[in-house]
Amino acid sequence: MSAELFGRIRDRLAGLHPGAEIGEPRALPGGHSGLTYSVAAGDDRYVVKAVPPGQRPVGRNDVLRQARVLAALAGSGVPVPGLICRDERQPAWFAMEFAPGEAVEPVLDEPAVPGATAGVRMLEIARVLRRLHAVDVRTPELGTPEPLDTADELERWSRTMHAVPEELRPGGEELLKRLADEVPAGALPPVLLHGDFRLGNVLCAGERATAVVDWEIWSLGDPRIDLGWFLLFADHRNFPRLGRAVPGLPSEAELLAAYADGGDDPPEMEWFRALGRMKMAAIMGHNLRRHREGKHHDPDQERLPPTIAAMIRTARDILG
Numbered sequence: 001m002s003a004e005l006f007g008r009i010r011d012r013l014a015g016l017h018p019g020a021e022i023g024e025p026r027a028l029p030g031g032h033s034g035l036t037y038s039v040a041a042g043d044d045r046y047v048v049k050a051v052p053p054g055q056r057p058v059g060r061n062d063v064l065r066q067a068r069v070l071a072a073l074a075g076s077g078v079p080v081p082g083l084i085c086r087d088e089r090q091p092a093w094f095a096m097e098f099a100p101g102e103a104v105e106p107v108l109d110e111p112a113v114p115g116a117t118a119g120v121r122m123l124e125i126a127r128v129l130r131r132l133h134a135v136d137v138r139t140p141e142l143g144t145p146e147p148l149d150t151a152d153e154l155e156r157w158s159r160t161m162h163a164v165p166e167e168l169r170p171g172g173e174e175l176l177k178r179l180a181d182e183v184p185a186g187a188l189p190p191v192l193l194h195g196d197f198r199l200g201n202v203l204c205a206g207e208r209a210t211a212v213v214d215w216e217i218w219s220l221g222d223p224r225i226d227l228g229w230f231l232l233f234a235d236h237r238n239f240p241r242l243g244r245a246v247p248g249l250p251s252e253a254e255l256l257a258a259y260a261d262g263g264d265d266p267p268e269m270e271w272f273r274a275l276g277r278m279k280m281a282a283i284m285g286h287n288l289r290r291h292r293e294g295k296h297h298d299p300d301q302e303r304l305p306p307t308i309a310a311m312i313r314t315a316r317d318i319l320g
Contacts (some may be wrong), residue, residue: 001025001037002053005091009039009048013095017041038098045076046084050093057092062218066093069192069215072141076129081211099211101203107236107243109200115248120207121199122234122250126258128202128209129230130307133223147190148221151183157279164285165301168305170287171312175278178319184268190220197226228272231255232280238314240306270318277315281308 010022020042028036028047030034035050049063057064070083079099086094104111112123158176161169194201195217203211231252233288236243252273256265266272284304291301 001035001050004205005053005093007049008087008089009050009093009095012087012150013039013041014048016085017044017283018045023111035146039095045098047081047098048093048095050196051091053091055091057090063094064088064217066218067096068141068143069218070096071297072139072192073132073135076135078128078135078208079211081213099203100215101205101210103198103200103203103213105233106199106249107233107239112244113163114269117207117245118199118246119248119250121204121209122255123201123258124204124207124209125197125199125202125212126230126250127261129194129226129318130259130261132197132212133195133226135192135214137190137192139218140270142192143219145220147227148193148219150187150222152202153221153225154179154183154275157275157282159169160286161278161282164282164295167286168285168308169204169281169312170309170314172281175274175316177279178316179271179274182271184307186267188222188224189268191220191223193223193226195219195226197230200233222267222272224266224272225275227256227266227269228274228276229279231277233287238277238307238310240310241303242307271320274315277311277318281315282313284308284311 009025013022014020016103023040025037025039025048028038035052037048039048041044049066051057051061051063055061064086067083067086070080074081076083079094081099084097104113106113121195161172161176166172172209194212194215196214200213201214202209203213233237234255235248235251253299256269285308288301288304288308290296291298
């Protein structure tokens with residue numbers, strides 16, 4: 001963090017905490033958008049996200065867009081870190097509460113959490129997702145983003161898949177054709193989408209969800225887009241060579257029942273479950289391609305081919 005940027009942050013926090021010592025910023029691990037730091041102000045601790053030096057505030061680097069969704073969700077029943085302040089001068093930044101808890105994807109992340117705890121957490125955040133999808137999208141803080149069309153979502157991820165060499169995505173072309181031929185005709189009313197909703201992006205303390213984080217790709221669109229992605233992470237068998245069995249996790253059907261809260265399951269979920277698998281295959285294939293081309297050296301990417309193949313194969317099986 002530059003001295004100029006930290007000076008702006010320090011001055012703002014000092015104004016909120018007169019007489020308190022403002023600590024030096026400490027980079028936080030994880031995340032792939034903007035700069036993320038922890039900053040102490042007296043006895044309080046905040047997370048600060050800022051546009052990286054020299055970068056345009058667009059896409060994942062548009063931190064003020066992330067601040068808007070936090071402001072929109074305040075008091076909604078969806079647990080999010082409280083927005084403390086924001087500064088629109090470039091490089092822009094905002095500060096939010098430091099929420100307690102851990103974000104662990106049960107079948108993928110280390111250290112593991114007990115299966116019973118992970119199972120309760122998954123059912124808990126299925127209900128959180130329902131509350132998120134019930135938020136009024138006319139909330140002024142959200143602005144007026146154009147709702148994401150399901151066919152456009154498919155087209156966007158199809159481009160990512162097509163950028164992956166064919167030998168890394170066996171059966172991918174057939175899957176893309178099936179998805180394109182069977183796009184559901186009836187879209188559900190647009191809701192607020194997280195875009196990457198899963199336990200790995202929800203802080204939990206014990207069995208309680210304390211904060212949904214990582215809002216870089218939020219949008220408005222069909223709620224089944226979020227659901228199809230979330231359900232992927234309930235079964236380690238979706239991730240050969242990557243996942244591990246976690247006894248006690250709910251099934252996809254149980255997660256859908258928790259989300260529906262006594263109502264009917266959303267219609268045509270099979271297509272959205274297949275879409276989620278195609279997206280995961282495209283992301284992993286993209287990462288593996290970058291590694292093999294020397295653009296981002298990460299030998300761990302060589303573990304991905306069995307999972308990419310499984311995602312494509314099971315997506316085709318789901319479609320029937």
